[in-house]
Amino acid sequence: MTALSYFFVFLFYAATAVFVIGVARKIMQYARTPAPLKIPTTPAPVTQTGVVFRMAREVVLFSSLFKSNKWTWVFGWMFHFALLLAFVRHLRYAISSDNILWPLINNSLVLAAGQYGALAMLLGLTGLFGRRIFVDRVRYISAPSDYLMLILIFAIATTGAMMSFVTHTDIVQLKSFVLGLIWFNWQPLPNDGLLITHLALVALLMLIFPISKLLHAPGLFFSPTRNQVDNPREKRHISPWGQAIDDAEAKAKA
Amino acid sequence: MADFEVPELQEIPVIPKLKEGAMAHSSPFISKEQFQIPLGYPGELVENWEEKVYEKMDDLRKRYRSFQVYLDACVKCGACTDKCHYYLGTSDPKNMPVARQDLLRKVYRGKFTAAGKFWTKLGMPWMVGAAEMTKELLDEWYSYFHQCSQCRRCSVYCPYGIDTAEISMAAREIMDSVGVGQKYCNEIIGKVFKIGNNLGLPQPALVDTLEGLEEEVQEDTGVAVKFPLDVKGADILLVTPSADFFAEPHVDGLIGYAKVFHETGASWTMSSHASEAGNFGMFIGSYENMRRVSRRIREAAIELGVKRIVFGECGHAWRIAYSFLNTLAGPWDFLDPNYPVPQHICEYTYDAIQAGKLKFDKSQNDWRTMTFHDSCNVARASRMGPKPGGQFEIPRAVIKAVCNNFHDMPAETIGEATFCCGGGGGLLTDDLMEIRVKGAKPRAEALKSVVEEQGVTHMAAICAICKSQFTKVLPYYGFTMDQIVSVHQLVGDAIVLTKSDSDE
Numbered sequence: 001m002t003a004l005s006y007f008f009v010f011l012f013y014a015a016t017a018v019f020v021i022g023v024a025r026k027i028m029q030y031a032r033t034p035a036p037l038k039i040p041t042t043p044a045p046v047t048q049t050g051v052v053f054r055m056a057r058e059v060v061l062f063s064s065l066f067k068s069n070k071w072t073w074v075f076g077w078m079f080h081f082a083l084l085l086a087f088v089r090h091l092r093y094a095i096s097s098d099n100i101l102w103p104l105i106n107n108s109l110v111l112a113a114g115q116y117g118a119l120a121m122l123l124g125l126t127g128l129f130g131r132r133i134f135v136d137r138v139r140y141i142s143a144p145s146d147y148l149m150l151i152l153i154f155a156i157a158t159t160g161a162m163m164s165f166v167t168h169t170d171i172v173q174l175k176s177f178v179l180g181l182i183w184f185n186w187q188p189l190p191n192d193g194l195l196i197t198h199l200a201l202v203a204l205l206m207l208i209f210p211i212s213k214l215l216h217a218p219g220l221f222f223s224p225t226r227n228q229v230d231n232p233r234e235k236r237h238i239s240p241w242g243q244a245i246d247d248a249e250a251k252a253k254a
Numbered sequence: 255m256a257d258f259e260v261p262e263l264q265e266i267p268v269i270p271k272l273k274e275g276a277m278a279h280s281s282p283f284i285s286k287e288q289f290q291i292p293l294g295y296p297g298e299l300v301e302n303w304e305e306k307v308y309e310k311m312d313d314l315r316k317r318y319r320s321f322q323v324y325l326d327a328c329v330k331c332g333a334c335t336d337k338c339h340y341y342l343g344t345s346d347p348k349n350m351p352v353a354r355q356d357l358l359r360k361v362y363r364g365k366f367t368a369a370g371k372f373w374t375k376l377g378m379p380w381m382v383g384a385a386e387m388t389k390e391l392l393d394e395w396y397s398y399f400h401q402c403s404q405c406r407r408c409s410v411y412c413p414y415g416i417d418t419a420e421i422s423m424a425a426r427e428i429m430d431s432v433g434v435g436q437k438y439c440n441e442i443i444g445k446v447f448k449i450g451n452n453l454g455l456p457q458p459a460l461v462d463t464l465e466g467l468e469e470e471v472q473e474d475t476g477v478a479v480k481f482p483l484d485v486k487g488a489d490i491l492l493v494t495p496s497a498d499f500f501a502e503p504h505v506d507g508l509i510g511y512a513k514v515f516h517e518t519g520a521s522w523t524m525s526s527h528a529s530e531a532g533n534f535g536m537f538i539g540s541y542e543n544m545r546r547v548s549r550r551i552r553e554a555a556i557e558l559g560v561k562r563i564v565f566g567e568c569g570h571a572w573r574i575a576y577s578f579l580n581t582l583a584g585p586w587d588f589l590d591p592n593y594p595v596p597q598h599i600c601e602y603t604y605d606a607i608q609a610g611k612l613k614f615d616k617s618q619n620d621w622r623t624m625t626f627h628d629s630c631n632v633a634r635a636s637r638m639g640p641k642p643g644g645q646f647e648i649p650r651a652v653i654k655a656v657c658n659n660f661h662d663m664p665a666e667t668i669g670e671a672t673f674c675c676g677g678g679g680g681l682l683t684d685d686l687m688e689i690r691v692k693g694a695k696p697r698a699e700a701l702k703s704v705v706e707e708q709g710v711t712h713m714a715a716i717c718a719i720c721k722s723q724f725t726k727v728l729p730y731y732g733f734t735m736d737q738i739v740s741v742h743q744l745v746g747d748a749i750v751l752t753k754s755d756s757d758e
């Protein structure tokens with residue numbers, strides 16, 4: 001195994017650790033922080049089941065964004081859906097062919113969707129980038145990191161798409177590298193510049209995920225305006241620190 | 255008429271191009287020590303205030319999930335940028351919701367995130383939109399967090415539900431905690447603590463006013479409609495904004511409630527201790543002060559021994575009543591469990607109409623063609639009735655039960671998409687006249703369209719702030735102040751009084 005292969009083994013373990021621990025810590029922080037008041041944006045569902053549906057509409061269809069701006073919705077939704085397709089397509093590198101999921105993953109429809117999804121992804125990203133540059137309001141609120149994030153993902157998508165549309169990498173060796181990572185039986189990485197760039201950028205994305213705006217993904221699930229049930233009159237909502245104020249006052253009076 | 259340029263109303267509203275710094279000069283009067291101390295805040299900017307700002311920010315992000323999540327989650331997609339009436343009316347980019355949030359978020363990023371700290375160390379905090387706290391920034395906070403009426407329109411359109419109102423409230427709480435408060439809100443909260451209502455009307459003045467109203471209604475109708483105050487053992491406690499006691503058109507609403515109670519034969523009372531439905535504690539983002547104001551209603555309910563609580567027409571008051579009162583002043587287990595606590599006067603009237611208890615002569619309102627302004631806090635932060643969206647249907651159903659002519663304004667300006675009146679969130683003060691006028695532009699445009707196309711003559715509202723704001727600012731756009739009416743004014747004008755004595 002080359003030094004480069006060892007470096008990538010290390011890089012992926014590190015990136016995975018940062019990603020998993022970082023996001024888990026954030027989720028824990030969100031979950032532990034109390035929501036002292038009922039603040040769903042109304043009209044809001046009056047039952048928990050209703051909230052599940054509201055959340056599903058937001059996650060799957062980006063329904064609030066749809067209400068807001070059709071262009072941002074088209075580009076944003078296209079990008080995210082393509083991301084999902086690409087993710088599914090990539091599973092074939094991580095799942096061995098004797099797995100029961102294999103026929104599902106290795107089916108030509110799924111693979112083609114993943115492949116052409118890359119083009120949709122690039123189109124979506126270009127649209128989002130264009131809005132950032134050309135719409136004065138969006139330009140005003142953009143920091144360099146906002147452009148860099150799009151460029152980073154664009155570069156990942158481009159290198160990936162090139163490997164499936166232009167030059168092909170040794171996917172058998174790549175698969176043994178990935179399975180080697182998973183089973184701690186390290187194997188050499190194909191020596192392919194495109195692939196190495198692609199993987200390095202993916203690792204970078206994982207590393208910055210927990211300290212960037214990519215936290216919108218877990219954040220959505222914890223957004224009180226979207227995840228609260230509209231039932232304040234029926235059920236008393238009180239936070240631990242709100243209760244402590246009540247208790248202290250009751251004690252002072254007694 | 256104004257020492258600023260009143261925007262021209264457009265037929266088809268357009269999203270304005272940015273005009274940087276257009277409203278940078280707008281700031282409300284700063285609160286003095288005498289208004290700060292009673293609320294538990296320092297009287298002037300404290301020493302070492304930068305540190306204190308960071309400390310308070312840290313405290314709030316640990317106590318409010320909304321604050322923590324919203325500071326992290328924004329992706330700068332721009333979906334909210336054209337949704338704020340203050341941006342639409344002023345073109346100032348810092349009135350775009352996300353830009354308003356960023357005034358605070360950049361400090362959070364610089365101080366509390368790894369990326370922000372990293373780039374700050376390299377001397378390039380702007381790479382990730384981070385910044386340190388400076389006096390200039392504090393002044394900008396003071397200016398632009400008082401150009402947000404906390405109307406939540408932005409939160410409807412944000413893919414993550416980010417509510418700029420939550421950020422504005424936190425910012426105001428942070429500023430108060432270092433001694434920079436807003437005079438208008440803090441002085442008023444002090445009055446509630448001392449006297450019981452925002453206007454500082456003491457009990458004898460209330461008695462006087464209510465007696466005057468009884469005489470007026472008696473003269474008008476020949477029926478002795480009562481306006482009871484501090485009656486022990488009454489069934490219903492009515493909590494209403496103090497503007498209802500004398501401001502126009504608010505007081506006509508109060509007369510309407512009294513007539514409805516009279517006709518339903520209800521035993522009801524108001525309270526001088528809780529003579530205010532409004533609660534500016536929310537505007538300054540202070541749970542503690544909001545709670546203290548709310549507890550007065552609990553105290554009054556216990557003292558008077560009532561069975562139900564009904565709220566008069568007021569937007570933010572209804573948000574606090576509906577969404578927070580159970581939290582802040584509950585549990586309400588000592589009240590009649592057959593009714594929600596609290597109820598809105600529109601719910602009460604609607605139920606009475608459904609039960610056939612009220613008779614109307616709709617022709618009394620025929621000289622008016624009505625439209626209805628959904629108040630922001632009612633629309634996006636509360637409900638009426640059992641079903642989501644009842645807050646839109648019930649007031650309209652009440653209006654339609656008493657008026658023959660009704661037309662809604664364009665769909666994208668009502669319901670959950672409603673535009674704030676421009677005076678909410680603690681902005682209803684003369685020192686903020688310019689932002690109030692400009693913020694009312696989107697509503698004025700929508701109103702103009704139905705005035706011209708459907709012949710609408712009047713706009714009804716169920717909020718004391720909306721009513722005061724519109725009577726003051728709509729004249730800048732060529733409307734007259736009496737075109738704004740209370741919903742229960744329409745009810746009161748059409749109701750047929752059948753019971754001759756409310757004590758029967």
Ligand code: SF4
Nearest residue numbers: 338402403405406408
């Ligand atoms: S809450 Fe309302 S006033 Fe404040 S930024 Fe959002 S839209 Fe504007």
Ligand code: SF4
Nearest residue numbers: 328329331332334412
């Ligand atoms: S819509 Fe939400 S995520 Fe998008 S810029 Fe505005 S606050 Fe940020």
